[in-house]
Amino acid sequence: MTALAHPVPESPPTSRGARLRRPRVRPALAGLLVATALLYLVGLGSSGWANAFYSAAAQAGGESWEALFFGSSDPSNAITVDKTPAALWVMGLSVRIFGLSSWSVLVPQALMGVASVALLYAAVRRVGGPAAGLLAGGVLALTPVAALMFRFNNPDALMVLLLVAAAYATLRAVERGSAKWLVLAGVAVGFAFLAKMLQAFLVLPAFGLAYLVAAPVSLGKRLLHLLSALAAVLVSAGWYIAVVELWPASGRPYIGGSQTNSILELAFGYNGFGRITGNEVGSLGGAQSSGSWARLLGSEMAGGIAWLLPAAVLAFGALLWLTWSAPRTDRTRASAIVWGGWLLVTGLVFSYMSGIIHPYYTIALAPAVAALVGLGAERLWRQRANPVAAGILSSGVVLSALTAYLVLLREPDWQPWLKYFVLLLGLAAAALLLVADRLPRAAARGVAVLALVATLAGPAGYTVATAATAHSGAIPSAGPASRGFGGGTPGGGRGGIGSLLTTSTPGQALVSRLRQDSGAYKWAAATVGSNPAASYQLAADVPVMAVGGFNGTDPAPTLAQFQEYVAHKQIHYFVGTGSSMGATSGSDDAQEIAEWVAQHFTATTVDGTTVYDLTS
Incomplete structure (x- = not known):
């Protein structure tokens, strides 16, 4: 001692x-x-x-x-x-x-x-x-x-x-x-x-x-x-x-x-x-x-x-x-x-x-x-x-x-x-x-x-x-692939909160559509949430506006601002995500924008994804 x-x-x-x-x-x-x-x-x-x-x-x-x-x-x-x-x-x-x-x-x-x-x-x-x-x-x-x-x-x-x-x-x-x-x-x-x-x-x-x-x-x-x-x-x-x-x-x-x-x-x-x-x-x-x-x-x-x-x-x-x-x-x-x-x-x-x-x-x-x-x-x-x-x-x-x-x-x-x-x-x-x-x-x-x-x-x-496991998504997890996480985001899938937190690889037809005349627009497309926007932007190599930011709950842009962008032909497409906002607080502007687009523009389906031409 x-x-x-x-x-x-x-x-x-x-x-x-x-x-x-x-x-x-x-x-x-x-x-x-x-x-x-x-x-x-x-x-x-x-x-x-x-x-x-x-x-x-x-x-x-x-x-x-x-x-x-x-x-x-x-x-x-x-x-x-x-x-x-x-x-x-x-x-x-x-x-x-x-x-x-x-x-x-x-x-x-x-x-x-x-x-x-x-x-x-x-x-x-x-x-x-x-x-x-x-x-x-x-x-x-x-x-x-x-x-x-x-x-x-x-x-x-x-x-x-x-x-x-x-x-x-x-x-x-x-x-x-x-x-x-x-x-x-x-x-x-x-x-x-x-x-x-x-x-x-x-x-x-x-x-x-x-x-x-x-x-x-x-x-x-x-x-x-x-x-x-x-x-x-x-x-x-x-x-x-x-x-x-x-x-x-x-x-x-x-x-x-x-x-x-x-x-x-x-x-x-x-x-x-x-x-x-x-x-x-x-x-x-x-x-x-x-x-x-x-x-x-x-x-x-x-x-x-x-x-x-x-x-x-x-x-x-x-x-x-x-x-x-x-x-x-x-x-x-x-x-x-x-x-x-x-x-x-x-x-x-x-x-x-x-x-x-x-x-x-x-x-x-x-x-x-x-x-x-x-x-x-x-x-x-x-x-x-x-x-x-x-x-x-x-x-x-x-x-x-x-x-x-x-x-x-x-x-x-x-x-x-x-x-x-x-x-x-x-x-x-x-x-x-x-x-x-x-x-x-x-x-x-x-x-x-x-x-x-x-x-x-x-x-x-x-x-x-x-290290041997591929990891993607917003919430990666340590451990072997056999855990079933794969580094992905819990709650993924179509609709709901999960689709705002996950990313996917868009089909070639959708990529080609987003690239169409993209140089004529400030944003080739817009969609709710940063992760869906990132998927399209990385695949097509064109600017994609993340409406509402990461969670889709930021007041950016407001509905009035978005309408102004559309009126001035600054956004070509709006891509629907099928997401419903799950936030307990924050702005509803993104939801209002999605609803306004659905009411005023014609929906088409490209590679299983809903797309609206905002210039039509």
Whole structure:
């Protein structure tokens, strides 16, 4: 107990160059990054457009600089996507450089995944050493929800990369009390806000607390540096908000996801506090029932993130205990605060929020889980001669094996042997860890490898299955194709809410019809909802107006505006979706437009789809 109650102060960290000169580190790091790249890139094109909603916006940005800047759904700039567009800037520029294809849209996300693993390694290595960094990077790469989202084109990939970069910069700032590094962390968080808005700010309490506690400068300087970093956050996030808010509404597209054409409403309402309270005007569903601490371990979330989540919480507690009597500036404790605070704040918000939440959101937890597992395992292994440290390490392996068993129990038709293999191997490794300090060095290393296999076999298998499955639609899910989700959107089909959330591939006759004289019109077609509009736009490569935005509940355009567009021959066709609005709030303009078109224009059927010629 003495070693735990009064831990030996950390020796000064070795320099980066010295560590990388260790003979096995460079090849191991290179192998990790190459393996991650293969995992995230091989077969990437099988997902097609993935989330066609964002692919269509990337297509628009590849054709129009205005669409790129605002994040418009179409190159004629009717309405934006319901997010700030930082992720679309990356995809749109890729489309401009390489042309429109599934690969030009998806490869940037995969490369962000590789960069996230590299940055996480660098952040953890600075405190825990190369072994901890490699383990953390490997855990992140093999987290199923990470493989899902780094092979997909939602904004989460860019947000995670920027937040890992911010964590790295924060830890660099803590080392010497550097205002420069802390400001860089603030800039990274600010741009993460431009990828996915307020969700990016959930890491700020942890980063600020770590610097306030551990930076080796006076309290006054720490507070001043934190104020500077906060200013950097506000400037790097706020410049875009200010530009869009001050831009004349008549000279830009409508701000999708808002009811008042305001990016402030989008950022702090529909995509901000509304996600916590459930008060999201224009949502297709009302507030959800209250969450609970077990939500992240439930059936929807578990497959993506649950595998090492209990072990990460245990590691966080162990790191705080191990460093309890250490000096204020102890870097291991500071690192634990950064990653543990990230995990706790984000995890609690996800667990109890009453607004829209999808399983893939949990990618925001993956870097923190991976870092805590890497730091905790390395530190406990180093102190395994102490029975308490060995007991905590053994408990972590048992927790991970049991969690994997319970997650895999929900997959009776997929690799049914794996859950028993993981459980039995985990129990055996946990028992051997209790006596590892008494074994010869080679045998002890064998036990460590055994524990590593037991811990990672479940998530690794699930991750490979996720990567081998094509994913499309608005709500992808991690896991094997045998689950029946296929990454698609629940509730799909004809009519109802589902048809607003799914995409389809239109027939060639309909594509030819949409292309007919398309150059003579500002929009070749209009249809209710962004996902149906994206399907037609991507297939025909013509501008398609998404009436009502993503949910069909934005007042854009109004019926009067739409009638004016028709009168001035700016829209050629209106494509019926058969959808009925399922929103509990928001605008009815899209429904009114669909009804007006049906009353005043003749319907024809092309490839089983209802089409109205608005110029007839």
